[in-house]
Amino acid sequence: MTAATFVLDPLLPPADADAVVDIVEQFPGYGLYAVEKSASAFAADVPQRIDAVMNHVRSGRRAGRAESPDLLVARTNYLRETFAYGDDVRAPGIERLWHHEGLAEAARELFGRPVVEPAIVYANILLPGQELAVHTDVPEFRGANRKVTPQWLIVVMHQSGLFEPWRMPIATAVTYFGRDGAGRPDGGALAYWPDGPDGAVHRLATGHNTGILLDTDTVYHGVERLGPPDAVPPTLRAANVLEHDGAAWQLRPERGSSETLATWGWDEIRVSLSWKAYCFADEAERTAWRTNADDLTVDVILDRLRADLGERGVGPVDDLADAELARLLIDTYQRYPEPVA
Numbered sequence: 001m002t003a004a005t006f007v008l009d010p011l012l013p014p015a016d017a018d019a020v021v022d023i024v025e026q027f028p029g030y031g032l033y034a035v036e037k038s039a040s041a042f043a044a045d046v047p048q049r050i051d052a053v054m055n056h057v058r059s060g061r062r063a064g065r066a067e068s069p070d071l072l073v074a075r076t077n078y079l080r081e082t083f084a085y086g087d088d089v090r091a092p093g094i095e096r097l098w099h100h101e102g103l104a105e106a107a108r109e110l111f112g113r114p115v116v117e118p119a120i121v122y123a124n125i126l127l128p129g130q131e132l133a134v135h136t137d138v139p140e141f142r143g144a145n146r147k148v149t150p151q152w153l154i155v156v157m158h159q160s161g162l163f164e165p166w167r168m169p170i171a172t173a174v175t176y177f178g179r180d181g182a183g184r185p186d187g188g189a190l191a192y193w194p195d196g197p198d199g200a201v202h203r204l205a206t207g208h209n210t211g212i213l214l215d216t217d218t219v220y221h222g223v224e225r226l227g228p229p230d231a232v233p234p235t236l237r238a239a240n241v242l243e244h245d246g247a248a249w250q251l252r253p254e255r256g257s258s259e260t261l262a263t264w265g266w267d268e269i270r271v272s273l274s275w276k277a278y279c280f281a282d283e284a285e286r287t288a289w290r291t292n293a294d295d296l297t298v299d300v301i302l303d304r305l306r307a308d309l310g311e312r313g314v315g316p317v318d319d320l321a322d323a324e325l326a327r328l329l330i331d332t333y334q335r336y337p338e339p340v341a
């Protein structure tokens with residue numbers, strides 16, 4: 001079955017789109033995206049998105065792009081800052097995107113669920129030579145979210161189909177902004193698989209004031225390499241920060257520094273704003289989610305998955321170390337698209 005996707009072009013009225021570009025420039029610096037850890041003791045040493053990392057390395061090898069682990073890390077070491085989250089608006093003026101009716105309407109249609117509650121807007125910035133590995137986003141279930149449950153496990157839960165009554169469908173819009181007239185960067189298209197991992201890849205090129213809304217928790221997607229094919233990604237350190245100084249994007253060693261490590265124009269970097277909204281069937285469902293009635297726990301989730309592995313003839317699983325069980329679950333339920341050249 002083909003997943004629904006909504007391309008919004010143009011996304012906002014032109015003046016609002018220009019205002020968003022100003023907001024992006026005026027935001028006080030973009031740091032590296034640091035993946036948060038969950039509070040669960042289960043498989044605490046397993047990286048949060050081990051599923052996507054394993055696939056990235058494996059598919060790179062299959063496509064004949066064997067790159068060193070350091071280079072792979074540099075390619076996906078992008079920048080992220082949150083603009084709005086719940087009641088916390090950190091980028092004043094972003095409400096024009098946060099509460100944009102066109103996004104809410106597409107979200108209602110995506111799942112046929114009328115109660116849409118925007119949850120977050122964040123900016124992702126990719127630099128030349130960077131890319132995003134193919135993945136699905138981390139979904140959310142009542143009682144299982146990235147604060148308390150390992151991210152790869154939440155992804156496996158969705159792929160297994162065993163927990164759908166607890167799932168909170170999330171609509172995601174990936175929106176793109178660039179300085180009008182500055183030109184757009186080479187590469188950096190969104191690659192996505194609306195017909196599933198065996199279907200054809202679709203591509204959406206970056207274009208100022210455009211966006212696409214879809215279920216990124218289900219539809220595999222990634223971002224193709226930005227810049228010319230031979231672009232080498234910068235080596236970034238944890239304290240580095242990217243700022244716009246009114247003329248160009250400057251990479252600084254740390255916040256407060258005026259030293260420049262590298263400079264890019266709008267035509268070289270990729271700025272996307274991701275918008276995510278919970279989509280509830282009705283107020284009763286929203287209340288169950290808010291009050292944590294009917295929540296899953298990690299123990300219940302693992303018991304159900306172990307039982308399903310048994311039914312599939314995979315196992316025995318009772319004596320496996322956490323990391324081995326993690327790998328078995330990922331290998332059993334996750335199936336990525338084949339790499340595209």
Ligand SMILES: [Fe+2]
Nearest residue numbers: 136137216221
């Ligand atoms: Fe994603």
